[in-house]
Amino acid sequence: MEKYFIGVDVGTSESKGVITDLNGHILNTQKQTHALQVPRPGWAEHDPVSVWWKDVCDIIHRLISVTGVSPSEIAAVGCSAVSCGLVAADENDEPLRPAILYGIDTRSTEEIAEIKQYFGEKKLLEVCGEQPSVDSYGPKLLWLRRHEPEIFTKAKRFTFAQGYINLRLTGRNVIDSYSVFFSTPLYNFTAKNWDADMCRYIIGDRDLSCLPDILPPASVIGQITARAARETGLREGTPVVCGTTDAGAEALSVGISEPGDTMVMYGSSLFLNHVTPTLITKDNPLWKAQFLFGDSGCVLAGMATTGSLTRWLRDNFCGDLLSKEETEGANAYDLLFAEANTVPPGSDGVTVLPYFAGERMPIMDADAKGMVFGLSLGHTRAHVLRAALEGVGYGLRQNLDILRKMGLSIGTVTAVGGGTKSPEWMQIMSDITGCPHVIPGITTGASFGDTMLCALGVGAVSSPSHLKDWNHTLKTVYPRPEFAALYEKGSQIYAELYRSTAALMHETSAL
Numbered sequence: 254m255e256k257y258f259i260g261v262d263v264g265t266s267e268s269k270g271v272i273t274d275l276n277g278h279i280l281n282t283q284k285q286t287h288a289l290q291v292p293r294p295g296w297a298e299h300d301p302v303s304v305w306w307k308d309v310c311d312i313i314h315r316l317i318s319v320t321g322v323s324p325s326e327i328a329a330v331g332c333s334a335v336s337c338g339l340v341a342a343d344e345n346d347e348p349l350r351p352a353i354l355y356g357i358d359t360r361s362t363e364e365i366a367e368i369k370q371y372f373g374e375k376k377l378l379e380v381c382g383e384q385p386s387v388d389s390y391g392p393k394l395l396w397l398r399r400h401e402p403e404i405f406t407k408a409k410r411f412t413f414a415q416g417y418i419n420l421r422l423t424g425r426n427v428i429d430s431y432s433v434f435f436s437t438p439l440y441n442f443t444a445k446n447w448d449a450d451m452c453r454y455i456i457g458d459r460d461l462s463c464l465p466d467i468l469p470p471a472s473v474i475g476q477i478t479a480r481a482a483r484e485t486g487l488r489e490g491t492p493v494v495c496g497t498t499d500a501g502a503e504a505l506s507v508g509i510s511e512p513g514d515t516m517v518m519y520g521s522s523l524f525l526n527h528v529t530p531t532l533i534t535k536d537n538p539l540w541k542a543q544f545l546f547g548d549s550g551c552v553l554a555g556m557a558t559t560g561s562l563t564r565w566l567r568d569n570f571c572g573d574l575l576s577k578e579e580t581e582g583a584n585a586y587d588l589l590f591a592e593a594n595t596v597p598p599g600s601d602g603v604t605v606l607p608y609f610a611g612e613r614m615p616i617m618d619a620d621a622k623g624m625v626f627g628l629s630l631g632h633t634r635a636h637v638l639r640a641a642l643e644g645v646g647y648g649l650r651q652n653l654d655i656l657r658k659m660g661l662s663i664g665t666v667t668a669v670g671g672g673t674k675s676p677e678w679m680q681i682m683s684d685i686t687g688c689p690h691v692i693p694g695i696t697t698g699a700s701f702g703d704t705m706l707c708a709l710g711v712g713a714v715s716s717p718s719h720l721k722d723w724n725h726t727l728k729t730v731y732p733r734p735e736f737a738a739l740y741e742k743g744s745q746i747y748a749e750l751y752r753s754t755a756a757l758m759h760e761t762s763a764l
Contacts, residue, residue, distance in 0.1 A: 255328035258713075259487075260703025261312050262499050263305050263334040263414065265289060265354070265521040265561070270312035271700040272320055275328065275713050277723030282697055283315045290351060295619070297358040297610075298351035301340050301417050305352075306484075309418055313485045324488040329707035330422070330477070331494040333502035333699045337435050338414030339393045341404055346420050349404045353393045355435075357522065357557055357610045359619035361392035364399065368392060368438055371454065378536055380451060382442040383434070387611070387619050388540075388555065390436040395455050410463045411456075415496045422485075422493050423475030428465040429497045434542035439464070442532070442543075470497040470545045471709035494703075494710035500524040500553075501545055502702030507667045507693040508724055510717040512549060515663055517682075517690075519672025521564075522613075523556035523645065525652055527661060538615050538655055545706075546717050552661065554614035554652040558607050558623075559645050560671050563589065565609060566641060570634060586675070593638035594677040598684065598736045602627045603636045604746055605644035608758075615651050616751060620762035626750055642678050646685030646740075647747040653686055665689040665729070669696060676730070683732045685740045694727040 257280070261270040267286040273279050285308045290298040299305060309332060317324060337355035340348050353360070365385045369377065377384055385392050390413065398405040412420055416428050433440050439455060441448035447461050456463065468474060473492045482489040496502065504516040504526045511528060518524040532550030533541050540553040558565075567574065567585055574585040574592075608621035625637055656663055668690040672678055683690045695701060705723065708714040 254326065256326045257322055257328060258704035258707040259313060259316060259327055259330045260502075260700040260707065261309050261330075261332045262502060262699035262703060263308055263332070263418065264499055264699075265335055265357075266564075268305075268308035268312060269698060269700045270316055271697050271704060272316045272322065273701070273704045275708065277704070277708070277720070279695070279697065279701070280320045280322070281316055282700070283312045283319070285311055295359040297354040299338060299354060301338075301348045301352050305334065305414065305418055306421050309421075310485050313487060317486050324486060324491070327487060327491050328713065329473070329492040329494055329711045330487060331496045331703040331707045331710070332415050332418045332422070333496045333499050333703050334414035334418060336414065336432055336498040336500065337388050337390055337393070338417075339390055339397070340412050340414075340417045341397060341408035342410055342412060342417070342420070343407060344409045346424075348417070349408055350401065352414065352417070353397070356386065356388035356555060356613045358393075359387045359611050361387060361396040362619050364392035364395040365389075368395065368454075372438065372451070377438055380441050380448055381437045382534060382541060383437045385437045386613070386617055388435055388613060389438075391438045391451075391455050394439075398456065408463070412465055415498065416465050419474060419493060419496065422477055422481045424478050425475045426465045427468050427474050427495055429470040429495045429501075430467055430543055431470055431501050431545050432498045433467050434540070435498075468495045470495050470501065471706045473710045492711055494706045496703055496706060497545060499699040500526060502699035502706065503669050504702070505545060505705050505717070505720065506695070506698060506702035506724065507669050508721040509667060510546065510720065513662065515666045517649065517666045517668050519559055519668060519670035519678075521559065521561040523559040523649060525554040525614075525649065527552045527656055527663070529661065533659075537659055538617075539652065540614075552656060552659070554655075556607070556645065556648050556652075557610040557613050562607050562609055562641055562645070566638060570637075589638060590642075590675040590677040592635045593642055596635045596639040598681075599739050599743055600636050600640035600643060601632065603632055603640040604743065604750060605637065605640040606747070606750055607641060607644040607648060608751075612648070615655055618755065618758075620759045621751065621755070622758040622761055624750065624754065639681075642681050643685060643743065644747065646682045647744050649682065650686045650744055651748065653688065663688060665691050667691045667693060669693065669698060679730045680733075683730045684736045685744070687732050687737065689732065690730040692727045692730065694725040695723075
């Protein structure tokens with residue numbers, strides 16, 4: 254009898270998997286770290302086979318082995334992954350080069366400018382609802398055609414991160430109706446299909462069949478093939494749901510399913526998702542997409558460096574904390590956050606622009622640079638550490654302010670991701686944004702959301718609203734009003750620092 258669901262999420266620096274029963278109770282979780290390839294400045298890549306597929310296979314094997322669950326008892330499996338991971342595959346579904354990742358890969362800036370000039374911003378908005386950015390599939394695909402034409406010509410189909418995993422699981426090339434909004438200018442958001450004219454400019458005379466089929470995230474797309482069964486340990490014929498990006502699955506995992514719900518994901522990068530009653534069609538500085546279910550829409554924003562910034566600080570400036578982790582067993586991140594918390598709010602005048610991999614929202618500047626401003630001989634490492642955490646808070650505040658200017662009501666936010674493990678950082682984020690942060694009891698993340706999509710896909714759950722019972726609130730972090738004026742001024746300085754130095758940042762990139 255089928256009793257369980259398996260979900261696996263492939264992220265920027267690690268993959269996670271979970272196995273649940275049909276009511277969402279978690280039996281076991283597994284994770285596996287992997288490296289981000291940066292072959293040259295501005296590039297970010299993963300190997301789809303040795304990273305993505307290997308992680309999926311290893312994690313599924315461990316979930317089955319540790320729990321003792323029989324593969325015949327698995328009712329469905331679903332996977333999510335980083336968004337915008339472009340893969341060019343041959344006739345045997347083998348990748349022809351490493352996957353080009355989301356907005357932390359900025360190689361396609363010239364292609365973005367070319368697309369905007371050719372079509373014009375007005376037409377792009379009318380057809381795609383968005384302007385292309387370094388997070389869009391289209392410019393990355395055009396870059397491949399321009400710079401690696403032999404690979405572009407040899408490729409039989411193009412797919413994306415979770416799409417490639419599904420391809421290996423089922424033999425079917427699909428993308429979900431939420432993730433496809435990141436494919437500007439390929440996707441026509443009113444026709445809800447690939448736009449022939451836009452696609453012709455990007456892929457030439459290639460048939461549109463080289464692109465994935467577009468399906469709802471909770472739909473069953475096929476079954477585990479014989480080859481996938483051998484490699485994953487799953488039963489051949491096990492249903493596979495379409496899945497979605499990591500941020501979409503993470504939102505679902507913590508009960509984000511209805512208009513007015515807001516999620517902030519503190520992972521390697523930051524992702525904001527606010528659900529709206531319908532798709533917002535008017536122009537705005539943030540992304541928009543169809544949400545996971547029904548006619549709901551969502552407004553989205555992403556920042557380039559969040560957890561990746563704290564990791565950079567830890568690895569490059571906190572060797573003593575890493576040594577303590579090795580010798581005393583103390584977690585280096587916990588020590589870092591505790592040290593940052595010895596400095597008062599406002600970091601005694603130190604401000605950090607967290608643009609260490611360019612920046613996505615709201616400035617959309619791939620050439621933006623990280624900055625530490627306001628240092629004196631009286632400052633310490635702790636000041637820089639806290640200012641970096643506050644810098645992420647100021648960036649989030651800018652994005653939330655845009656939502657408010659659009660007339661959207663932002664109350665509490667549900668916080669997810671590795672950053673929620675730090676009570677110090679969550680207090681900083683709540684203080685700066687003025688938003689209470691709800692911390693869920695289950696923070697397994699996107700892989701847990703994948704099992705929820707499985708439940709919907711096979712009919713074990715009849716409505717997304719019923720999935721809210723699968724999780725609960727652990728605690729709520731409230732903003733401290735006594736620091737509101739201080740952080741208001743800090744937010745103004747943060748914004749002005751970028752405006753005053755953007756031209757110099759761009760000159761630095763040109764060098």
